[in-house]
Amino acid sequence: MVSTVVRRSWKPATTDMFTLAVDVMGGDLGPRVALRACRNLLRQRSDIRLIVAVTAVVAAEAGRLLGRSARVQLLICSDQVDMNDKPSRVLRGGLNSTMAAAINEVREQRAQAVLSVGNTGALMALSRHLLGTLPGIDRPALATLLPTRGKPLLMLDLGANLSVSSGQLVQFAALGWSWSRLQRGGNPSVGLLNVGREATKGTDCVRNADQQLRALLGDDYHGFCEGDDLYRGELDVLVTDGFAGNIVLKASEGLSEWLLELLQQEFRHHWLRRWLAPLWLLAIRRIEQRISPARHGGALLLGVNGVVIKTHGKSDARAFRHALRYVLQQLEQHNAAALSDSLQMLQSRLNSVNE
Amino acid sequence: MVSTVVRRSWKPATTDMFTLAVDVMGGDLGPRVALRACRNLLRQRSDIRLIVAVTAVVAAEAGRLLGRSARVQLLICSDQVDMNDKPSRVLRGGLNSTMAAAINEVREQRAQAVLSVGNTGALMALSRHLLGTLPGIDRPALATLLPTRGKPLLMLDLGANLSVSSGQLVQFAALGWSWSRLQRGGNPSVGLLNVGREATKGTDCVRNADQQLRALLGDDYHGFCEGDDLYRGELDVLVTDGFAGNIVLKASEGLSEWLLELLQQEFRHHWLRRWLAPLWLLAIRRIEQRISPARHGGALLLGVNGVVIKTHGKSDARAFRHALRYVLQQLEQHNAAALSDSLQMLQSRLNSVNE
Incomplete structure (x- = not known):
């Protein structure tokens, strides 16, 4: 099964708008916390559009929480990356996982940054595979202030x-x-x-x-x-x-x-x-x-050709809010x-x- | 030059007495801090005897600070281990350094434990060389509570x-x-x-x-x-x-x-x-x-055949006092x-x- 993109009533991007891809799956506390943080961000900032990658099971709830906004697209995927998945298995999964699909939005220039709550090793492997690395950099590193x-x-x-x-x-x-x-x-x-x-x-x-x-x-x-x-x-x-x-x-x-x-x-x-x-x-x-x-705060995957942010696996609503703010800050300065x-x-x- | 042992007015050990060997050289703050802590320990505990390893330069000061006690021996050595010394160089130095001489007091059963402020790598190499390791242990480890x-x-x-x-x-x-x-x-x-x-x-x-x-x-x-x-x-x-x-x-x-x-x-x-x-x-x-x-506190070199304690390189008087107390506690329970x-x-x- 291949990922399905549901693009209903999507507001066209203007030059002063940021589009973020968010993978809400794979955190210890479940996707609801991340979805609520996304909803709050949309309310607070009118210059933000979100592409939210979810699995089919979570799609209904995501639709309910975010569906009414004209600045949201849902990316419904057949698979998600778990904390136990090895990077090699994740790479074989192609674009079927929410994490890969969200990163791919940056590669296809439909989003300017991607945020994930999931498995660090998988995020690193997929980002490197899909986005490539900067000159002279073999492997990106996670960095934070x-x-x-x-x-x-x-x-x-x-x-x-x-x-x-x-x-x-x-x-x-x-x-x-x-x-x-x-x-x-x-x-x-x-x-x-x-x-x-x-x-x-x-x-x-x-x-x-x-x-x-x-x-x-x-x-x-x-x-x-x-x-x-x-x-x-x-x-x-x-x-x-x-x-x-x-x-x-x-x-x-x-x-x-x-x-x-x-x-x-x-x-x-x-x-x-x-x-x-x-x-x-x-x-x-x-x-x-x-x-x-x-x-x-969030951590930046530095050395990859794009803005990729990772939040804590145990992120609560507050941590997710901080991470979203961190993505925006990175984007504005990147x-x-x-x-x-x-x-x-x-x-x-x-x-x-x-x- | 070989180490000289000055054993003046040494009080014979009784069964309820502990004898500690202390290497006071090689800390970042100089030997005076350690010598003062030794003097205080002697005042506080009448069941303690100390063998204090010093270099010739420090011997006069050590004599002045500790010399009057009947429960002190000074071990005047020709060399000391510095923070930059590699373990290989230290091992070649034989028993000439204050650190080696202090550990050797445990090997020769003249002391029940040794305390050093010096270089961790050297303390590990010398202790392993002079005291040997416990069954099934290749290399001792530094441990603390x-x-x-x-x-x-x-x-x-x-x-x-x-x-x-x-x-x-x-x-x-x-x-x-x-x-x-x-x-x-x-x-x-x-x-x-x-x-x-x-x-x-x-x-x-x-x-x-x-x-x-x-x-x-x-x-x-x-x-x-x-x-x-x-x-x-x-x-x-x-x-x-x-x-x-x-x-x-x-x-x-x-x-x-x-x-x-x-x-x-x-x-x-x-x-x-x-x-x-x-x-x-x-x-x-x-x-x-x-x-x-x-x-x-001090750290215990666990896995070596004897009680060896290391204090912080930056130990101040208070840290040294804590470390001495820690040695006694280890000794009593060992x-x-x-x-x-x-x-x-x-x-x-x-x-x-x-x-």
């Missing part, structure tokens, strides 16, 4: 590449450096995550990457960083493999949730503190907001040609260094 | 083994399970850190280890865990490679420090909150104490024979599974 004491930190990879070569770490650094320079200007400071700052520390892989990055980025390369440098706020970009990156990001989420819980308990514990609740609740909420992007030029420049610099 | 929402979590490895095989991960799990069962009784629940909980997720290495652990530990094996499971408090033991383990531990330290800072700032910000300082300062202090073992028996039992179970 982490809040820190100072400037936000672009960290990559966060789980798309579990075992990496030193060459791939250098590619991630080139991606991060280029993205950061385009988005924020100036000379981004790039660090490489390791178990110590000394040049003798770490695996052969990170030590080789360290040597190459010194030659490639010059003064913009900050050298090895340790785990406690993540929140210092001195770096623009931090590079690591997807295994360590994924674990460190999720551990940080878990720890900040626990600390906020401890704080709430402490203040409920004492009658006088409970009585003064308005005073400290505001303070706790401000701290929560300050650190929340790490817990609720400059594929400039990113490509920057990577090509680094690629030729790297070739001349290696010659 | 992390505070969580529930029971403390024994996490290993924290940086002694950067690239590991699936067989080594299984050995770490066997070590953690045995240690936890001896220290806390019952059936310890053991998890393996990964990027997802599904059996298809992760590298070949962790998926192979997962299969072996199912066979080896049966119901005591909890399966794959993600980064946000670290602080949930449901596990007794969490196993990972030293690269991810080191990074996740240091990132947690960095994040909790930043959050406590944010909290202090929030409460100083508002005049009424500042006025009510005694009320919330106590709450913050309680939270800090609750999470502080992760930031200030049962080398029982640990050896438990590992031998697991080893034969593993052999029968693999046959």
Whole structure:
């Protein structure tokens, strides 16, 4: 069975309109949460059109929640990608899955970006297959902006590449450096995550990457960083493999949730503190907001030829709302040609260094 | 130049006395911090004797700070291990370094445990070389108890083994399970850190280890865990490679420090909150104490034939005090024979599974 596109009462796109493809299937909490977030986004922003990929089972509910809008198309697919599916199986499935169909909308230039809640490995494999990668990039990396004491930190990879070569770490650094320079200007400071700052520390892989990055980025390369440098706020970009990156990001989420819980308990514990609740609740909420992007934002698949965003598998309505906002922000700032030029420049610099 | 032992006015050991060897060299903050912590420990506990390994340059200061006690021996060595030294160079140095000389005191049964502030790779290589490993263990792992929402979590490895095989991960799990069962009784629940909980997720290495652990530990094996499971408090033991383990531990330290800072700032910000300082300062202090073992404790080199503790390279006086307390606690609970028996039992179970 091939995917069916239902395009009823579709509002023609104007130049100031964004069209997003959204794969709502495959999250831990089911598609309803994502569908509601889509409905809210349509209400809030009149310059957004959505192409929502769903399976036949969910189509009725999607129609009910979104069907009345003239800015929605439903893409009804025969299959969906599950958390357990291996990338190889997903690639064999062609365009039948909601994830593949949504990415294909970007390839066919019917959408400017795609958002998925599903399996990271599958999203990576399908995006790479359908959209291709940027110059000099073998495999894209998942990246996100982490809040820190100072400037936000672009960290990559966060789980798309579990075992990496030193060459791939250098590619991630080139991606991060280029993205950061385009988005924020100036000379981004790039660090490489390791178990110590000394040049003798770490695996052969990170030590080789360290040597190459010194030659490639010059003064913009900050050298090895340790785990406690993540929140210092001195770096623009931090590079690591997807295994360590994924674990460190999720551990940080878990720890900040626990600390906020401890704080709430402490203040409920004492009658006088409970009585003064308005005073400290505001303070706790401000701290929560300050650190929340790490817990609720989306992650960008950097290095693929298009804007692909992944949200958490456990995304709740709030996380989905944040992710949709993140896609729009990326879209508004995205400059594929400039990113490509920057990577090509680094690629030729790297070739001349290696010659 | 060979190490010189200065044994003046040494108090003979009685059966209820502990003798610790301490290598005070090689920390980021210099030996003085460690020497002061040693002096305080001697004042507080009359059942402790210390063998303090120092270089000739530091000997005078060590003599001044500790020399009057009848429960101190100074071990004056010609060399010290630096943070940049590779394990291979350190091994060639024989017993000339303060670190090797301190470990050798355990081998020669003149001390019951050794504490070092120095280079992790060197401590691992020298301990393995001088003390040997426990049955079925190829390489020891650094382990520490992390505070969580529930029971403390024994996490290993924290940086002694950067690239590991699936067989080594299984050995770490066997070590953690045995240690936890001896220290806390019952059936310890053991998890393996990964990027997802599904059996298809992760590298070949962790998926192979997962299969072996199912066979080896049966119901005591909890399966794959993600980064946000670290602080949930449901596990007794969490196993990972030293690269991810080191990074996740240091990132947690960095994040909790930043959050406590944010909290202090929030409460100083508002005049009424500042006025009510005694009320919330106590709450913050309680939270800090609750999470502080992760930031200030020592790490145990598990799998080596003896009690070897490593403190942070950046240890301040407080961290050193905590580490000394941690050594004593380990010593009081340590049962080398029982640990050896438990590992031998697991080893034969593993052999029968693999046959």
